[in-house]
Amino acid sequence: MRPMEILSKLHAKNLVQWAIDKPDVLVLSADLTSSTEIDLFRDAYPDRFISFGVAEQNMMSFAGGLAREGFFPFVHTFAVFIYRRAYDQIAMSISYPNLPVRMFGFLPGVTTPGGATHQAIEDISIMRSLPNMTILECGDATDVETVLDAAHSVNGPVYIRMLRGEIPRLFDKSEPMIFGKARLLSRGSDITILSSGICTEEAMRAVEALKKKGISFTHLHISTLKPFDDNAMLEALSANKYGVITMENHTIIGGLGTIAAEKMAEIGISNKLFRIGIKDAYLHGAGREYLMKEYEIDASALIRRVEDITDSRFNITEDDLKKAHHITPMHSDAKAEAL
Amino acid sequence: MKSDMLDTLSITKIQQAAKGIRRRVLEYVIKNNGGYLSQACSSAEILASLYLEIMNLGNVELPIMPPAFSGVPSQNNPDYLTGAMFNGQKAPHLDRFFLSPSQYSLVLYAALIETGRMAAEGLEQFNKDGSTVEMIGAEHSPGMEIMSGSLGQGLSQAAGIAYARRLKGETGRTWVFMSDGEFQIGQTWEAMQTMGFYKMDNVGIYVDVNGYQCDGSTASVMSIEPLDKRLESFGARVFKVNGHDIDELIAPSKLQSDGRPLVVLCYTNPYQGIEILKEYAPKFHYIRFKTEAERQKLSAFLNEAHGNTF
Numbered sequence: 001m002r003p004m005e006i007l008s009k010l011h012a013k014n015l016v017q018w019a020i021d022k023p024d025v026l027v028l029s030a031d032l033t034s035s036t037e038i039d040l041f042r043d044a045y046p047d048r049f050i051s052f053g054v055a056e057q058n059m060m061s062f063a064g065g066l067a068r069e070g071f072f073p074f075v076h077t078f079a080v081f082i083y084r085r086a087y088d089q090i091a092m093s094i095s096y097p098n099l100p101v102r103m104f105g106f107l108p109g110v111t112t113p114g115g116a117t118h119q120a121i122e123d124i125s126i127m128r129s130l131p132n133m134t135i136l137e138c139g140d141a142t143d144v145e146t147v148l149d150a151a152h153s154v155n156g157p158v159y160i161r162m163l164r165g166e167i168p169r170l171f172d173k174s175e176p177m178i179f180g181k182a183r184l185l186s187r188g189s190d191i192t193i194l195s196s197g198i199c200t201e202e203a204m205r206a207v208e209a210l211k212k213k214g215i216s217f218t219h220l221h222i223s224t225l226k227p228f229d230d231n232a233m234l235e236a237l238s239a240n241k242y243g244v245i246t247m248e249n250h251t252i253i254g255g256l257g258t259i260a261a262e263k264m265a266e267i268g269i270s271n272k273l274f275r276i277g278i279k280d281a282y283l284h285g286a287g288r289e290y291l292m293k294e295y296e297i298d299a300s301a302l303i304r305r306v307e308d309i310t311d312s313r314f315n316i317t318e319d320d321l322k323k324a325h326h327i328t329p330m331h332s333d334a335k336a337e338a339l
Numbered sequence: 340m341k342s343d344m345l346d347t348l349s350i351t352k353i354q355q356a357a358k359g360i361r362r363r364v365l366e367y368v369i370k371n372n373g374g375y376l377s378q379a380c381s382s383a384e385i386l387a388s389l390y391l392e393i394m395n396l397g398n399v400e401l402p403i404m405p406p407a408f409s410g411v412p413s414q415n416n417p418d419y420l421t422g423a424m425f426n427g428q429k430a431p432h433l434d435r436f437f438l439s440p441s442q443y444s445l446v447l448y449a450a451l452i453e454t455g456r457m458a459a460e461g462l463e464q465f466n467k468d469g470s471t472v473e474m475i476g477a478e479h480s481p482g483m484e485i486m487s488g489s490l491g492q493g494l495s496q497a498a499g500i501a502y503a504r505r506l507k508g509e510t511g512r513t514w515v516f517m518s519d520g521e522f523q524i525g526q527t528w529e530a531m532q533t534m535g536f537y538k539m540d541n542v543g544i545y546v547d548v549n550g551y552q553c554d555g556s557t558a559s560v561m562s563i564e565p566l567d568k569r570l571e572s573f574g575a576r577v578f579k580v581n582g583h584d585i586d587e588l589i590a591p592s593k594l595q596s597d598g599r600p601l602v603v604l605c606y607t608n609p610y611q612g613i614e615i616l617k618e619y620a621p622k623f624h625y626i627r628f629k630t631e632a633e634r635q636k637l638s639a640f641l642n643e644a645h646g647n648t649f
Contacts, residue, residue, distance in 0.1 A: 050502070058495045058529030065499020068485070069507070089526070092486040093496050097478060098412040132413055156414050 004325050005169040007141045008334040011162070012037035015074075016044045018148045023048070028063055028075045030056050034336035036076035036106050037164050060086040063101045064093035072100050072152070078112075079105025079120035079161065083127055090157075091130055098132045098156045107339065108137070108161045108197055109249035109278065110292055113330065114339040115285030120161075121278050125254020127159045128226045135226040136177070137161035139200040141169040143223055146176035150223070153179050161197060165334040168325035170201055171221075180224045182233040188216025191306065192240045194233070195247040196222045196256050198288075199276075199297055203247050205321045206299040210306055213314045228259050237264055242309045243272030247302060252277035274305055289324070299324070345392065350585050353391050356453040357383035361612045362645040363449040367465065369638050373627035377616060378518075379446045381549035381607035384583045386450040386516065389545060392585075393592040394434045394514050397427020402458040405472050405481050412478075420471060423484035425456045431509035435500065438483055439493025440518040443547075444476035447483075457481050491524035493517070494544070498530050501542045515544045520552040522563045528573065531600075535574020540596040544575075547582065549609045555621035566604055575602045582607035615640055 019025045027041050031054045042049040052059040063073035082105045094101045112118050127133050134154045138144045144163055151158040186207055195203040200221045207217050218236045237244055246257040257275030278295050292298035303316050330338045364379035410416045426436050438447050451457035464470035471479045475488045487493030501513035521527050554560045567577045580587035582605030591603050609623040610616035628634045
């Protein structure tokens with residue numbers, strides 16, 4: 001197997017290329033231009049870049065106004081400053097009128113050591129309850145490259161849980177994110193795993209080791225969290241021996257686990273559902289690997305859960321697992337600040 | 340400052356429209372035992388001046404009858420209504436109007452009737468189930484096209500529209516009607532900061548500074564003064580006028596731009612034209628009759644001042 005490709009500042013370069021023939025696309029910033037990788041866009045298309053300073057509420061309503069006049073505002077800031085700071089503005093200035101504003105929320109969950117003020121742990125829960133809202137989440141470099149087309153195909157507002165800095169490529173470059181379609185990563189009959197965001201890499205590591213122990217999985221990577229109606233995925237929810245595991249870098253209240261639970265109950269799937277995610281608690285300022293272990297959302301946590309479900313002990317150690325991709329150190333050229 | 344561009348006939352027409360706005364809102368309030376009446380008293384001349392002289396809106400051929408509610412916007416309902424049609428067609432050279440405090444909806448509807456844009460019978464649908472003539476209007480309500488009932492969001496949305504129009508090279512201006520209470524809101528100042536920074540002189544704001552809000556007088560709830568100085572320091576071109584004087588209201592709108600967004604602070608009286616409302620001080624925000632005698636008193640006033648219209 002060839003070594004994993006790690007890409008740096010992907011969105012920054014990609015957005016400039018992608019927007020070259022899209023004069024209606026404007027990029028909006030709230031004083032986090034380098035931090036959200038829109039500095040190259042600003043330099044390439046200064047007339048299409050609007051700086052608002054630290055004033056997200058105005059930026060959101062202003063974006064609604066721009067969209068009403070036929071523009072496509074691409075709002076970029078940390079996720080918490082989108083859905084926590086400006087919720088009323090999103091609801092009334094953007095979501096109610098079903099306007100095509102694309103909101104790029106950075107630093108999901110454990111991806112920042114910036115502490116509780118910067119860690120978006122309930123963004124999906126909040127945003128999915130808004131009528132008209134579409135929700136996408138990126139899990140790798142290919143997702144980050146191709147989420148722009150997926151988001152732009154939606155006639156309405158889109159919230160995107162975005163990654164930045166150094167990002168591994170888990171999915172082949174030739175297979176873009178498709179709106180409304182889960183990625184099938186393994187096919188098997190014992191357990192169905194739905195994973196999202198950075199948890200997909202962890203799930204892939206665990207699945208690879210567990211397969212060697214004779215357990216088979218249907219593993220799906222979920223990038224469209226709302227709407228949630230991919231038929232192939234819905235079939236996978238019932239076609240398994242032990243049940244379904246969801247795995248997410250988000251609180252289990254209102255995120256992927258909840259979404260799957262609602263769907264399973266509605267369809268009448270009586271299989272067990274096991275939710276791996278942040279268990280109704282705030283995070284704190286620490287490194288990603290440390291937090292994933294502490295909050296039990298890493299590969300080892302998934303292995304322990306599978307052991308419980310199957311009533312087995314596999315004796316898989318950290319050394320047996322394929323290494324996770326190199327995680328960017330606190331100070332790196334791949335990002336603008338230590339966050 | 341006085342405008343010397345306006346003839347007596349035009350002023351009389353605006354004054355009559357303002358009187359008509361008060362009469363229609365008063366009629367409604369008497370009929371329904373309560374309503375946003377003081378807002379009509381304070382803003383009648385402002386809205387009449389905007390519609391009849393200040394704004395260069397598209398014409399409306401015949402007064403429009405408000406259509407029934409046809410659903411909220413969604414991907415499955417792309418043809419949902421907008422109340423913008425009452426403000427005429429959109430064109431690059433024409434102006435646009437945005438009401439920020441939707442609590443003034445009834446006053447706006449009355450203004451649309453008085454200026455020949457909405458059918459008078461349309462007001463009978465006010466606050467009725469299945470109607471677009473809502474109490475706190477939404478973007479499907481007559482004269483409206485954005486969601487501004489959550490105070491403080493109207494200005495930012497209008498600013499976004501004005502910025503987009505400038506990007507497209509449109510020459511029409513964007514007018515916003517605001518209430519003074521909105522200057523207690525952080526988002527309003529974020530929007531002012533942005534408009535000042537980007538020198539958005541295609542925006543003009545008329546503020547009804549009636550000095551009262553839900554809890555009582557603005558001075559007692561949370562002071563906003565000196566409002567002119569605060570706004571100037573944010574990069575706006577500010578004029579303080581008597582909000583019941585037509586000449587004073589109109590004059591700033593005729594000035595050549597100096598590159599700054601225009602703000603006209605219209606100092607008004609919340610019982611102008613219906614002096615007996617004074618006894619409700621300081622609770623002017625929503626007039627509600629506690630006794631039949633109160634209703635009779637206003638009814639007698641209506642008969643005396645305007646003739647019985649029922």
